Amino acid sequence: MSTLIFFEHTNDAISPASLHAVTAATQIGGDVVALVAGSGCDGAAQAAAKVAGVTKVIKVDSAEYGHTLAENLAPLIAKLAEGHSHVLATATTVGKNIMPRVAALLDVAQVSDIIEVVDADTFVRPIYAGNALATVKSSDATKVVTVRGTNFDPAAAEGGSASVEDGSGEGDTGLSSFVGQELSKSDRPELTSAKVVISGGRGMQNGENFKMLEEIADKLGAAVGASRAAVDAGFVPNDYQVGQTGKVVAPDLYIAVGISGAIQHLAGMKDSKVIVAINKDEEAPIFQVADYGLVADLFKAVPELSEALDKA
Amino acid sequence: MKVLVPVKRVIDYNVKVRVKADQSGVELANVKMSMNPFDEIAVEEAIRLKEAGKATEVIAVSIGPTQAQETIRTALAMGADRGIHVVHDGDVEPLAVAKMLKGIVEKESPDLCILGKQAIDDDCNQTGQMLSALLGWSQATFASKIEIGDGDLTVTREVDGGLETIKVKAPAIVTTDLRLNEPRYASLPNIMKAKKKPIEQMSPADLGVDPAPRLQTVKVVEPPKREGGTKVADVAELVSKLKNEAKVI
Known part of the structure; x- marks a missing residue:
């Protein structure tokens, strides 16, 4: 059993959100492989290798991954999913955008926004705005899962010493391109991780x-x-x-x-x-x-x- | 430009759901059902594109039991031109929905599909992305603004850090977020007119799709109850309680 985790990052550093997915992967058991795909993302790949619990990092450094465009990332993740029992991402807007595209390419169901790992095939997820909790079991060969960050403690960012392996890109599909962003600037803690x-x-x-x-x-x-x-x-x-x-x-x-x-x-x-x-x-x-x-x-x-x- | 808008019949957003005693799901009998709110936004956007002269036809599609026809009628009353109803009883997962929608897209050849970003019953947030993958189209999820260009669309998306703008090639899949528009209410004359608009019926088999769920629902339970309801008299008591009792400040 092994889990491939789609890591979010800023090319220089990893996103704390992905540390929650590492904890969920550890609970599932087996190897934990971090995918760091970006453009000039060596810093992030090295940081991912230090995360406690990560056993291997696959670094794919290629221009088409400079922005988190689902059309380019999904075929890469689907290709790398081969040989893994699980593919995980944290349920951020990035994870939510990309992972169902991966699941469809693999012809498997996705289990969205899990709050608990029961066993390797079985997960608890909220439905109806959290007014009911469903326990679902997947019999798909590859389980594509997104993880609700608040329900899994972040893995330690230091303490691991995984190897970093280079992977090759799948090319630009040319279907979409990044135009710009307006991000809220604040010195206060990030909403989803604030105490x-x-x-x-x-x-x-x-x-x-x-x-x-x-x-x-x-x-x-x-x-x-x-x-x-x-x-x-x-x-x-x-x-x-x-x-x-x-x-x-x-x-x-x-x-x-x-x-x-x-x-x-x-x-x-x-x-x-x-x-x-x-x-x-x-x-x-x-x-x-x-x-x-x-x-x-x-x-x-x-x-x-x-x-x-x-x-x- | 032809626009396809899938709509889902769900428990009305104001209803407090009840979990069934046998833990098999939530109680759906005698519960008010409505169109998924994100799908209303999708229908509204499609109609506005038509009113702006950019779309030529708006087709509303629903997959569900006989009563899903009411949801299609709601879309027709808002201004969609015709409906397609894939009649199916029982649960259907996003992957199967996406496969059926792919079949309809291949028949109808729309230039744009606008979907709600998630249904408020299963909270999956998958169907649009899956449909896009199956078609090999571009996708712009969680849209708060859509501008139609020549052979492409510029879409502003609501992301965790703020807003992101991307350009996607047509044909495209767009999923709606809350701030895209404010859906209209159907007027009585339009509700009457909608009754005459055509709805084509078909089955999952007609589209060559097996709708059987891939995931097995082991059980559905109520979440742990929160013991709330304690009141404090004033700010001084609040601060004192937070400091000495809850010890959070």
């Missing part, structure tokens, strides 16, 4: 008011998130969204401010260790999952909280 997250909803009223949350985030070393309603209203960019179809987070502390708690939002945060809700509507569903609910006007409570944290 503390403070999120705002429709109750924030506008984007300007998110500054109040940012102030608290900076005091707690937190990331700032948002509900779908706040993103749809244009208060904050799409990458802030926590929920069924946005990001799934499970921090030690989640503070929901002006968020009512729609099913699809709860799906993205209900595995947080401690949940705080601040909302003026005492009937808001968010209070049913909150460990500490504060029924209050957020425009009064949030500045008070900020002040109290200075003293705490």
Whole structure:
């Protein structure tokens, strides 16, 4: 048994998201082979070789992998899948984009967004926005699986000493090309890996008011998130969204401010260790999952909280 | 330009699902069903392309039981021109759906397929990508903006870090994210008109596809319940509890 993991990276370094997939692969058992495909990606390949649990790295350094285009990467992953029992990636937007294309090329089902490895063939995954958990068993020759990062601790980035092998590229399909990107810049921790997250909803009223949350985030070393309603209203960019179809987070502390708690939002945060809700509507569903609910006007409570944290 | 839009009948997004006592799945009997919200966005986008003079025909496809016809009618009421219903009872997985859609694409030769990025029942997020692979087409997933060019499309995608723009060759597969558009409500006259629009029926066998699931569902259970509901009186009590009881700050 052996697992091929599609590693995300920035050519110089590996993405922390992929470390969660290594842990899932270790639980499945057998060899763990990391695929680092990029353009000028030697730094990332060397970093992948140091990850605890990785037994081999395949480095494919070729121009067509300079951007994570699914049309180019899927045939490469499908070719390299031969001889492996499992192909894994973390369920980021990159993994979600590429892996079903790999599965279809291999003519196998994909098991999306697993939260538990039961055995090498059997996995638990949430359905219906996490309101039900399905245990599914695959009898396909190659199991293509994406892993929900928050449910698997990251593997240690140091401690391994895998060999790095060069692989060859499959060429550019010419079907798609990268034009540009607008990435949110922030000095705060990344939303899906932050220990503390403070999120705002429709109750924030506008984007300007998110500054109040940012102030608290900076005091707690937190990331700032948002509900779908706040993103749809244009208060904050799409990458802030926590929920069924946005990001799934499970921090030690989640503070929901002006968020009512729609099913699809709860799906993205209900595995947080401690949940705080601040909302003026005492009937808001968010209070049913909150460990500490504060029924209050957020425009009064949030500045008070900020002040109290200075003293705490 | 012909646009194909697959639509799925799912439990309405407002319904709180209940897991069956025998752990075989979730309760579907007497539950409100609707079109998958991401598919509504896909239908809306296709109709807007038609209204802008860029698309000539919009075809809505659904794979499912007899009642899936209602979902196709909803798309027709929104403005799609005709429907195709692949009649099939029971669960069908994304790979089989993609194979059936491939069969329909080969018959209809659309220039663009717009799909919802995921269905809110199985939360798989696979079908568009699989269809694209089977056809050997380009794919632009999680789209928040589509611009039709000459022989290509420029698509802005919602990614974890923000937004990414790619150019894909036509014919292409696009999957929708939430911010692509706001779907319209069908007007009463359009609902009446939709009743007269044609829906062609076929079976998975007509498309040469075996719809049997590849994955075996061992069991479906409820997630562990969260013990919430405790209220605090004020900010001072909240901070004190977070510090001394939960020990998270």
